Amino acid sequence: MAEIQRRKFDTLIIGAGGGGLRAALKLSxxxxxxxxxxxxxxTRSHTVAAQGGMNxxxxxxxxxxxHWHMFDTIKGSDYLGDQDAIEYxxxxxxxxxxELEHFGVPFSRLDNGKIYQxxxxxxxxxxxxxxxARTCAAADxxxxxxxxxxxxxxxxxxxxxxxxxxxxxLLKNDEGHVLGALIFNIHDGQPIIIEAKTTLLATGGAGQLxxxxxxxxxxxxxxxxxxxxxxxxxxxxxxxxxxxxxxxxRGMLITEGARGEGGYLVNGDGERLMERYAPKAKDLAxxxxxxxxxxxxxxxxRGCGPNKDHVMLKLDHLGEDVIQKRLPGIRQTCMTFLGIDxxxxxxxxxxTAHYTMGGIPTNKNxxxxxxxxxxxxxxxxxxxxxxxxACVSVHxxxxxxxxxxxxxxxxxxxxxxxIITYLKENRYHRSMDENAVDxxxxxxxxxxxxSGKAGESVNVIRDELKLLMEExxxxxxxxxxxxxxxxxxxxxxxxxxxxxxGDHSDTYNTARVEALELENxxxxxxxxxxxxxxxxxxxxxxxxxxxxxxxxxNWMRHSLYSFENGLDxxxxxTKPVSxxxxxxxxxxx
Amino acid sequence: xxxxxxxxxxxxxxKPYMQDYELKDxxxxxxxxxxxxKLKEQDETLSFRRSCGEGVCGSDSMNINGxxxxxxxxxxxxxxxxxxxxxxxxxxxxxxxxxxxxxFYHQYREVKPYLTVKDPMPEVELPQTxxxxxxxxxxxxxxxxxxxxxxxxxxxxxxDKFLGPAALLQASRFIEDSRDQALSExxxxxxxxxxxxxxxxxxxxxxxxxxxxxxxRAIGNIKKKMVKNSL
Numbered sequence: 001m002a003e004i005q006r007r008k009f010d011t012l013i014i015g016a017g018g019g020g021l022r023a024a025l026k027l028s029x030x031x032x033x034x035x036x037x038x039x040x041x042x043t044r045s046h047t048v049a050a051q052g053g054m055n056x057x058x059x060x061x062x063x064x065x066x067h068w069h070m071f072d073t074i075k076g077s078d079y080l081g082d083q084d085a086i087e088y089x090x091x092x093x094x095x096x097x098x099e100l101e102h103f104g105v106p107f108s109r110l111d112n113g114k115i116y117q118x119x120x121x122x123x124x125x126x127x128x129x130x131x132x133a134r135t136c137a138a139a140d141x142x143x144x145x146x147x148x149x150x151x152x153x154x155x156x157x158x159x160x161x162x163x164x165x166x167x168x169x170l171l172k173n174d175e176g177h178v179l180g181a182l183i184f185n186i187h188d189g190q191p192i193i194i195e196a197k198t199t200l201l202a203t204g205g206a207g208q209l210x211x212x213x214x215x216x217x218x219x220x221x222x223x224x225x226x227x228x229x230x231x232x233x234x235x236x237x238x239x240x241x242x243x244x245x246x247x248x249x250r251g252m253l254i255t256e257g258a259r260g261e262g263g264y265l266v267n268g269d270g271e272r273l274m275e276r277y278a279p280k281a282k283d284l285a286x287x288x289x290x291x292x293x294x295x296x297x298x299x300x301x302r303g304c305g306p307n308k309d310h311v312m313l314k315l316d317h318l319g320e321d322v323i324q325k326r327l328p329g330i331r332q333t334c335m336t337f338l339g340i341d342x343x344x345x346x347x348x349x350x351x352t353a354h355y356t357m358g359g360i361p362t363n364k365n366x367x368x369x370x371x372x373x374x375x376x377x378x379x380x381x382x383x384x385x386x387x388x389x390a391c392v393s394v395h396x397x398x399x400x401x402x403x404x405x406x407x408x409x410x411x412x413x414x415x416x417x418x419i420i421t422y423l424k425e426n427r428y429h430r431s432m433d434e435n436a437v438d439x440x441x442x443x444x445x446x447x448x449x450x451s452g453k454a455g456e457s458v459n460v461i462r463d464e465l466k467l468l469m470e471e472x473x474x475x476x477x478x479x480x481x482x483x484x485x486x487x488x489x490x491x492x493x494x495x496x497x498x499x500x501x502g503d504h505s506d507t508y509n510t511a512r513v514e515a516l517e518l519e520n521x522x523x524x525x526x527x528x529x530x531x532x533x534x535x536x537x538x539x540x541x542x543x544x545x546x547x548x549x550x551x552x553x554n555w556m557r558h559s560l561y562s563f564e565n566g567l568d569x570x571x572x573x574t575k576p577v578s579x580x581x582x583x584x585x586x587x588x589x
Numbered sequence: 590x591x592x593x594x595x596x597x598x599x600x601x602x603x604k605p606y607m608q609d610y611e612l613k614d615x616x617x618x619x620x621x622x623x624x625x626x627k628l629k630e631q632d633e634t635l636s637f638r639r640s641c642g643e644g645v646c647g648s649d650s651m652n653i654n655g656x657x658x659x660x661x662x663x664x665x666x667x668x669x670x671x672x673x674x675x676x677x678x679x680x681x682x683x684x685x686x687x688x689x690x691x692x693f694y695h696q697y698r699e700v701k702p703y704l705t706v707k708d709p710m711p712e713v714e715l716p717q718t719x720x721x722x723x724x725x726x727x728x729x730x731x732x733x734x735x736x737x738x739x740x741x742x743x744x745x746x747x748x749d750k751f752l753g754p755a756a757l758l759q760a761s762r763f764i765e766d767s768r769d770q771a772l773s774e775x776x777x778x779x780x781x782x783x784x785x786x787x788x789x790x791x792x793x794x795x796x797x798x799x800x801x802x803x804x805x806r807a808i809g810n811i812k813k814k815m816v817k818n819s820l
Contacts, residue, residue, distance in 0.1 A: 040638075041690065043733055044646040101714040104704030104766070106725045113716030138729075144645060145729060152703035187683060216641040252643050333643060336662050337618070459630050502633040505600045508684040511633040 019387030020202035022412030050143025077396025189506030210353030225520025246352025366415025397540020754804030
């Protein structure tokens with residue numbers, strides 16, 4: 001094979017969603033040379049699909065402050081979130097929103113010209129008091145507005161993009177320094193080595209693990225797979241969020257903002273079901289609570305429709321004006337996919353796979369950390385992660401709606417700030433480790449070679465994986481179901497090793513991309529299933545029927561799963577930066 | 590259901606050809622993208638872009654029975670058989686239904702599609718009234734799928750000189766933004782016979798936009814602003 005092309009940058013950013021683009025903008029404006037590598041054109045990244053908005057205690061509508069936001073986030077996380085990172089995020093939130101506004105984001109507005117904010121789930125004033133209105137919104141297209149504005153600012157800043165390039169693996173030397181990555185151009189199949197002093201993973205979540213999902217087809221946990229293969233453990237992967245209101249049977253997201261604007265859920269008997277489960281917050285309880293409530297109603301026979309297999313989200317009382325002004329996107333989605341106008345009829349909904357709370361462990365600078373000997377959080381030099389692929393952890397066992405856009409912007413920026421400092425102290429590239437290149441090339445070429453006999457197809461294994469995750473690692477879990485899940489996914493992972501593809505072309509070979517994606521997805525599935533089987537308690541989104549209570553004595557700790565060592569644990573950081581810690585309390589809404 | 594799909598892989602084929610496919614088990618409410626994904630299970634070499642599946646990311650734009658659209662929001666029940674699927678016209682084909690979008694992106698970058706504020710930034714948000722913000726509705730929602738520009742004869746003939754409806758819609762999005770302070774520069778940059786004025790109000794762009802946006806109206810508004818600005 002001809003010599004592989006090599007390019008050198010100060011920083012390599014993998015992923016061009018909100019986290020990657022926010023970091024890229026900061027770095028480009030600081031005159032660092034940045035390469036942003038994305039398997040899709042940046043504005044097609046999944047941030048574009050975020051609807052409801054971004055939390056920040058601006059107090060534009062109701063009284064608010066960052067400390068209340070911090071409390072809500074910790075309570076929402078079921079006390080698994082790290083309190084130093086949560087304090088950092090909530091304090092940084094207002095500035096993050098104002099920056100976006102200055103970049104051009106067309107936020108909806110109040111009569112006084114300030115940014116519009118709507119109520120969202122799990123928000124309160126005064127540490128658990130009345131409902132707050134903390135979510136800054138651009139109608140119900142906030143992610144689209146943010147992603148496009150960030151990309152546009154990167155055009156201004158002349159950031160260097162590698163659009164439609166796929167990242168194969170991180171390149172790491174024996175001392176543990178990350179030196180860049182092997183990528184390839186999807187258009188012509190040619191590999192390129194990107195040498196970088198710092199590498200930021202911003203590849204998003206793994207929502208494609210489940211059959212019915214709100215997530216785009218590109219959400220295959222690529223950065224998570226790359227991290228695991230580089231020997232980095234994944235943290236808290238058992239915590240996977242099911243959004244209460246995906247369109248039943250199809251998965252399209254209906255924003256929590258629909259309930260924030262006054263919508264509510266109804267069961268088959270016409271009752272407002274959330275009154276039973278969260279008497280105070282009702283439909284604006286945390287997502288894990290609402291999803292369990294819907295699943296319970298259906299299990300107990302109070303679902304809607306001929307099969308009693310969903311509940312209804314009612315918005316028709318809000319009036320066409322509110323729906324058109326505040327929720328135009330979900331109105332369009334309902335008309336397209338259901339032929340229903342939510343201004344006139346209720347929407348059938350069901351809890352749907354939505355968000356990966358776990359991910360690559362980082363500190364609040366975005367630096368990737370892992371246990372080394374007795375140190376639970378040793379920094380991996382040169383490697384950063386931000387956004388859904390990272391686990392800072394600000395979401396703990398359950399993410400609050402509106403905190404995801406906030407997470408990517410605050411920690412994309414924080415990582416860039418730390419990288420700028422790091423680059424000042426580390427002026428030269430380390431020499432490339434050719435063994436690491438060979439290993440990455442092996443993975444890249446694995447799908448090219450035709451052994452002569454066809455193995456199983458990628459899509460058969462992918463479909464089985466998604467079904468098995470749904471059946472064995474869904475909203476409710478127990479020992480038996482999880483144990484079977486572990487056995488099945490281990491077998492499936494073995495089968496993937498012998499799978500093959502029927503396309504060996506170099507030109508825009510989507511079959512090969514899907515095969516590489518499935519390897520990443522399988523790695524995420526293994527981490528999720530093993531971590532879920534081991535955790536014998538119920539906390540946030542991890543609901544064990546056989547262990548229905550939260551067990552702070554034994555389980556208030558983060559899971560770490562790696563290929564080398566299986567499961568390990570580390571303590572939750574309960575000490576904030578400047579304020580008192582919030583001790584665990586029973587969680588009622 | 591029968592499909593007739595444009596195939597071309599430069600590694601293998603000397604020239605493009607049309608391939609017939611048949612799909613059984615069409616479920617009610619099924620979109621074209623779901624059908625294409627099933628066809629790809631039968632034939633892994635069939636290549637197209639796709640991601641969100643709900644008309645937000647703009648990846649799966651293609652020419653469907655002669656009309657540009659997004660496969661993920663096109664119901665099969667609306668389509669006459671055999672469904673003829675081709676890549677977007679007017680852009681170079683990379684492979685099968687995948688076109689090289691760079692000429693389209695280039696024109697997008699040409700209009701400097703980013704907010705320009707010359708005054709010092711306040712520590713809080715720049716104020717904007719709901720009425721001022723409403724002027725951006727119908728402009729900011731573009732998903733860059735290129736259905737419009739790839740349906741525009743003026744863009745087909747002059748893809749390097751005429752900016753095309755998508756880029757002009759973006760230009761309008763910043764021209765109309767009360768916070769933007771580069772109005773004169775933006776309008777001046779659009780002068781000349783090609784960049785804007787090659788639009789002959791054929792209105793194909795309005796017909797095909799999957800987000801129901803109206804680039805022709807945006808172009809008309811830019812022209813009005815130009816007249817006003819020159820007085």
